[in-house]
Amino acid sequence: KKIVAALAALTISASALMAPASAQDKKFTIALVPGLTTDGFYITMRKGAQAAADALGVNLVFQGAPDFNPVTQVPVLDAVIAKKPDAILIAPTDKVQLVEPLRKANDAGIPVITVDTFIGTGTYQTGAGEADFPLSYIASDNVLGGEIAARALATSIGDKGKVYVSNVKPGISTTDQREEGFKTEMAKHPNITVLETQFNDDDANKAASQLQAVFARNPDLVGVFGANLFSALGAANGVKQAGQTGTVKVVAFDAPTSIVDTINTGLVDVAIAQHPAEIGYFGVVSAYAHLTGHSIPVSIGTGFTIMDKSNIADPNISKYLYSE
Ligand code: T6T
Numbered sequence: 001k002k003i004v005a006a007l008a009a010l011t012i013s014a015s016a017l018m019a020p021a022s023a024q025d026k027k028f029t030i031a032l033v034p035g036l037t038t039d040g041f042y043i044t045m046r047k048g049a050q051a052a053a054d055a056l057g058v059n060l061v062f063q064g065a066p067d068f069n070p071v072t073q074v075p076v077l078d079a080v081i082a083k084k085p086d087a088i089l090i091a092p093t094d095k096v097q098l099v100e101p102l103r104k105a106n107d108a109g110i111p112v113i114t115v116d117t118f119i120g121t122g123t124y125q126t127g128a129g130e131a132d133f134p135l136s137y138i139a140s141d142n143v144l145g146g147e148i149a150a151r152a153l154a155t156s157i158g159d160k161g162k163v164y165v166s167n168v169k170p171g172i173s174t175t176d177q178r179e180e181g182f183k184t185e186m187a188k189h190p191n192i193t194v195l196e197t198q199f200n201d202d203d204a205n206k207a208a209s210q211l212q213a214v215f216a217r218n219p220d221l222v223g224v225f226g227a228n229l230f231s232a233l234g235a236a237n238g239v240k241q242a243g244q245t246g247t248v249k250v251v252a253f254d255a256p257t258s259i260v261d262t263i264n265t266g267l268v269d270v271a272i273a274q275h276p277a278e279i280g281y282f283g284v285v286s287a288y289a290h291l292t293g294h295s296i297p298v299s300i301g302t303g304f305t306i307m308d309k310s311n312i313a314d315p316n317i318s319k320y321l322y323s324e
Helices: 002-017 021-025 040-056 070-082 099-107 142-156 173-186 204-217 229-241 259-264 276-291
Strands: 029-033 059-062 087-090 112-115 136-140 161-167 192-194 221-226 249-253 270-274 299-302 304-307
Touching (some): 029 040, 029 070, 040 059, 040 276, 070 087, 087 099, 087 276, 099 112, 112 276, 136 142, 136 276, 142 173, 142 221, 142 249, 142 270, 161 173, 161 229, 173 192, 204 221, 221 229, 229 249, 229 259, 249 259
Parallel strands (some): 029 059, 087 112, 112 136, 161 221, 221 249
């Protein structure tokens, strides 16, 4: 009898230690809302997120708009919120315009983590400000990225001459910070003049015609910094169309597979690859950790890989090229 009672007590305490069956068996659904769906950067981020989801038994939903624009992203977000996922990972397409739409998710009890871009100031969970409710921000250090780009361009142009930034549009945290870092660094180079930034709305064709227009006004232009994938590819195309390959130097942010040819032909001097797969991977891991009762870091930084002619053939470098 004693043994039976002891065994029964053991069973009770063992089951008390275990989470209720319902929580244990729950398959979490995590939604990833990218800046846009047709961009190698977010396609690669999705792959990283899927790898973590597979490892953790999480259902990953990838839902986004075809262009990088709050007007098209907000309805997608609303539709995602209506399906009540367990957590939302999102790359907000505007620092201000996504605050209220994301607050709806937070008010509905859906944890929000921002990946790549942020809302407000990007400093979350401090109790200060209207936009500090996301749990975590997982991204590259974009100010540093802009500084790296400026140093690379300064080296390419022999530390003198006229350059400009080809950028998307104001209000996007990542590209704003890259421009900021670029200008801060260039201020330390007295013989370099940074001309007015050209905004292309994430349209590579527009970036290409802008390059030609800037070159027509400034035939002594020596360099351009393309602050994201489409800005960089567009600006590089503009340089080629203007017949200035190798004369007007290009430093590119982001690393789509097509960057390889542009580097090998001397059209692009340096490309700064982000690590979007890591951003997606850590996004899912962080959401899962939160959902299973663990604390998570309020920010996670991922790195860069600097690509140029000297290293682009090295598999340890080229593995950071984005997926198609
Ligand atoms: O540069 C990335 C991303 O970091 C940025 O926020 C938006 O543009 C990209 O997706 C590249 O197109």
